[in-house]
Amino acid sequence: ERPLPWxxxxxxxxxxxxxxxxxxxxxxxxxxxxxxxxxxEDEEWLILCSTQFLTGYYWALxxxxxxxEAAIIASNYLHYCIKQxxxxxxxxxxxxxxxxHLSGRCVCDSDPQFVEEKHIQAQDLVVGALENAFQxxxxxxxxxxxxxxxxxxxxxxxxxxxxxKMYVANAGDSRAILVLxxxxxxxxxxxxxxxxxxxxxxxxxxxxxxxxxxxxxxEFPRRLKGDDVGxxxxxxxxxxxxxxxxxxxxxxxxxxxxxxxxxxARLLGTLAVSRGLGDHQLKVIDTNxxxxxxxxCIPKVNVFDxxxxxxxxxxxxxxxxxxxxxxxxxxxxxxxxxxxxxxxRTDPDRFSELAKCxxxxxxxxxxxxxxxxxxxxxxxxxxxxxxxxPLHKRDEH
Amino acid sequence: ERPLPWxxxxxxxxxxxxxxxxxxxxxxxxxxxxxxxxxxEDEEWLILCSTQFLTGYYWALxxxxxxxEAAIIASNYLHYCIKQxxxxxxxxxxxxxxxxHLSGRCVCDSDPQFVEEKHIQAQDLVVGALENAFQxxxxxxxxxxxxxxxxxxxxxxxxxxxxxKMYVANAGDSRAILVLxxxxxxxxxxxxxxxxxxxxxxxxxxxxxxxxxxxxxxEFPRRLKGDDVGxxxxxxxxxxxxxxxxxxxxxxxxxxxxxxxxxxARLLGTLAVSRGLGDHQLKVIDTNxxxxxxxxCIPKVNVFDxxxxxxxxxxxxxxxxxxxxxxxxxxxxxxxxxxxxxxxRTDPDRFSELAKCxxxxxxxxxxxxxxxxxxxxxxxxxxxxxxxxPLHKRDEH
Numbered sequence: 084e085r086p087l088p089w090x091x092x093x094x095x096x097x098x099x100x101x102x103x104x105x106x107x108x109x110x111x112x113x114x115x116x117x118x119x120x121x122x123x124e125d126e127e128w129l130i131l132c133s134t135q136f137l138t139g140y141y142w143a144l145x146x147x148x149x150x151x152e153a154a155i156i157a158s159n160y161l162h163y164c165i166k167q168x169x170x171x172x173x174x175x176x177x178x179x180x181x182x183x184h185l186s187g188r189c190v191c192d193s194d195p196q197f198v199e200e201k202h203i204q205a206q207d208l209v210v211g212a213l214e215n216a217f218q219x220x221x222x223x224x225x226x227x228x229x230x231x232x233x234x235x236x237x238x239x240x241x242x243x244x245x246x247x248k249m250y251v252a253n254a255g256d257s258r259a260i261l262v263l264x265x266x267x268x269x270x271x272x273x274x275x276x277x278x279x280x281x282x283x284x285x286x287x288x289x290x291x292x293x294x295x296x297x298x299x300x301x302e303f304p305r306r307l308k309g310d311d312v313g314x315x316x317x318x319x320x321x322x323x324x325x326x327x328x329x330x331x332x333x334x335x336x337x338x339x340x341x342x343x344x345x346x347x348a349r350l351l352g353t354l355a356v357s358r359g360l361g362d363h364q365l366k367v368i369d370t371n372x373x374x375x376x377x378x379x380c381i382p383k384v385n386v387f388d389x390x391x392x393x394x395x396x397x398x399x400x401x402x403x404x405x406x407x408x409x410x411x412x413x414x415x416x417x418x419x420x421x422x423x424x425x426x427x428r429t430d431p432d433r434f435s436e437l438a439k440c441x442x443x444x445x446x447x448x449x450x451x452x453x454x455x456x457x458x459x460x461x462x463x464x465x466x467x468x469x470x471x472x473p474l475h476k477r478d479e480h
Numbered sequence: 481e482r483p484l485p486w487x488x489x490x491x492x493x494x495x496x497x498x499x500x501x502x503x504x505x506x507x508x509x510x511x512x513x514x515x516x517x518x519x520x521e522d523e524e525w526l527i528l529c530s531t532q533f534l535t536g537y538y539w540a541l542x543x544x545x546x547x548x549e550a551a552i553i554a555s556n557y558l559h560y561c562i563k564q565x566x567x568x569x570x571x572x573x574x575x576x577x578x579x580x581h582l583s584g585r586c587v588c589d590s591d592p593q594f595v596e597e598k599h600i601q602a603q604d605l606v607v608g609a610l611e612n613a614f615q616x617x618x619x620x621x622x623x624x625x626x627x628x629x630x631x632x633x634x635x636x637x638x639x640x641x642x643x644x645k646m647y648v649a650n651a652g653d654s655r656a657i658l659v660l661x662x663x664x665x666x667x668x669x670x671x672x673x674x675x676x677x678x679x680x681x682x683x684x685x686x687x688x689x690x691x692x693x694x695x696x697x698x699e700f701p702r703r704l705k706g707d708d709v710g711x712x713x714x715x716x717x718x719x720x721x722x723x724x725x726x727x728x729x730x731x732x733x734x735x736x737x738x739x740x741x742x743x744x745a746r747l748l749g750t751l752a753v754s755r756g757l758g759d760h761q762l763k764v765i766d767t768n769x770x771x772x773x774x775x776x777c778i779p780k781v782n783v784f785d786x787x788x789x790x791x792x793x794x795x796x797x798x799x800x801x802x803x804x805x806x807x808x809x810x811x812x813x814x815x816x817x818x819x820x821x822x823x824x825r826t827d828p829d830r831f832s833e834l835a836k837c838x839x840x841x842x843x844x845x846x847x848x849x850x851x852x853x854x855x856x857x858x859x860x861x862x863x864x865x866x867x868x869x870p871l872h873k874r875d876e877h
Contacts, residue, residue: 172724
């Protein structure tokens with residue numbers, strides 16, 4: 084085991100009874116973001132500037148489906164896309180406020196005022212770079228996977244520490260939380276067919292051809308059957324957070340665009356997530372219906388400014404795939420984190436040990452053919468990957 | 481002055497120097513929601529049931545643009561649409577949990593379980609009814625206004641008290657807040673070209689023809705000009721909450737889909753709101769570009785369950801058009817509400833007096849040609865309408 088950058092801890096477990104391959108993949112590295120003054124040649128730059136690099140740190144988890152390929156490719160590419168997109172805007176990041184023009188040249192005297200009125204800050208450029216990097220990565224993966232005849236997709240959860248702030252970008256159903264001394268701060272939310280129902284239904288409303296007459300965009304509490312035709316049953320359309328009653332027509336008996344409850348919820352009967360990377364070729368089985376138009380590769384980015392908080396030695400960012408969160412809630416994880424770190428103050432590997440401890444807890448114990456969390460609860464049946472990233476005095480590393 | 485139902489208070493002021501007509505309109509009434517058992521004839525029903533009506537209460541504000549016509553029509557129709565949509569689902573509202581089938585007939589034994597798994601409650605039917613009512617009202621208004629050759633649109637903010645809960649449905653930039661003893665609870669959020677930028681840009685991305693080559697969907701800190709071409713400038717696309725840099729092309733010099741800051745922000749250079757009723761015929765001046773496809777008539781509905789709170793005598797719901805909120809923030813309004821009501825405990829008209837007091841405060845005082853809030857702040861230049869709705873012991877009325 085090599086130590087991870089930043090002294091972060093990592094652990095994973097393959098659910099051996101489910102599949103041969105680990106569909107979870109992890110990546111972490113230092114990001115060296117090269118600053119280039121426009122108009123300066125490389126050599127001039129090296130001579131003039133001693134601080135020609137800004138250093139960032141990157142950790143990411145990818146949960147694959149339809150095989151581990153997409154997760155493996157994403158784990159090889161995303162950090163590079165992020166580095167590239169950060170380098171494209173780094174000239175604007177190092178200013179107190181990003182300039183209207185990346186060149187710094189002021190075309191219009193009141194440009195700084197326009198930027199200020201829009202409240203644009205350096206951190207908005209990092210957020211924009213992450214959003215663009217996910218999109219770029221998805222495009223590259225599409226080409227790569229088509230060229231090499233690989234299929235599948237993956238979720239992506241990436242954390243980037245840069246210039247004193249922790250950015251968490253999420254597309255999928257992994258989760259990151261900050262466990263601080265007095266507080267647990269969610270740093271991501273999950274994108275599933277359930278949480279994105281309205282977006283998915285709206286797309287099907289705008290482009291009905293995407294469903295090719297095989298699915299209904301309406302949501303019902305259960306799959307309808309012949310007996311329901313003519314009856315008024317509970318339903319929701321794309322514009323509704325509430326519920327209404329709809330007289331059932333024959334077309335409503337089609338399979339629903341979003342169907343199932345909780346972990347069983349599926350998009351087009353096919354996918355359990357609504358955001359992620361890959362799946363460019365994915366079609367609904369036995370049809371010509373493409374799933375990709377309904378998927379989004381855009382992450383939601385949350386920012387945590389470490390300078391605004393009194394960061395303690397045991398404060399950590401926990402990142403994990405759904406294998407962990409399926410069986411442990413934020414509160415349970417936070418409790419385990421706090422008590423483990425309090426009891427293991429001096430262990431130099433305590434963050435790795437904590438990651439292992441979390442993974443083992445979620446995997447549970449084998450009893451006969453079953454893996455159990457405790458007497459009454461089943462353990463996770465999924466791959467489980469966990470990062471534990473300490474936040475304290477990181478700039479000294 | 482007739483007393484309003486529920487002892488609510490109302491006040492309005494026309495900004496006489498801005499226009500001749502009050503573009504704000506208000507409405508309030510009791511809603512008698514008729515319960516019909518399926519299969520029962522009207523007369524049977526009247527004989528069998530003494531409680532054949534459920535009583536609700538309704539208050540609404542409409543802020544018109546392009547003339548007062550749409551606001552007037554909406555104030556005449558919306559309560560009726562709401563009554564109708566509530567009556568369509570009332571059979572499901574009176575159950576502890578709405579039944580899968582409105583008829584109450586159970587097609588499938590596990591239907592109640594499906595409904596429970598989806599966490600569908602009676603209040604979701606009211607939310608759905610309000611969402612459907614706004615859409616219905618918009619459709620009726622489109623027909624009515626076309627037939628009578630009227631134009632314009634309006635925002636809509638409606639509060640409905642029904643079965644112990646206060647529902648606030650909002651489409652536009654009016655606002656409702658609950659001022660409780662120890663707490664101020666926002667009951668709506670504003671829908672403007674700025675708050676809905678991503679939705680609007682996404683629609684333009686999906687259907688570029690909607691912009692007819694006259695607008696750009698990108699956001700820039702200011703309108704670009706010839707000098708910017710070839711430069712990298714700050715921009716945002718539909719998928720970005722952050723900002724990036726984009727090399728300016730000639731097409732980027734077009735007028736932006738969403739442009740301007742704060743109160744000056746406009747959709748297609750035309751409208752200051754992105755949700756509301758009407759505007760079916762509205763085109764961008766001197767073009768064939770329709771505004772309606774970008775507008776949404778769907779409200780966001782917030783629910784407040786009075787039974788879960790210890791409602792005090794001075795607790796009120798404040799509803800007001802943007803004329804009030806442009807110059808007074810939630811905190812200032814809450815302070816005025818609390819001190820006014822504390823000082824006027826015995827006045828039977830205190831809620832009306834409070835509404836007047838809020839309107840007068842926002843209108844300010846005339847000094848020469850200017851209306852001033854105080855020495856250093858301008859007063860509202862807009863029409864101002866305010867409802868003050870007491871929450872205490874309402875069921876006894």
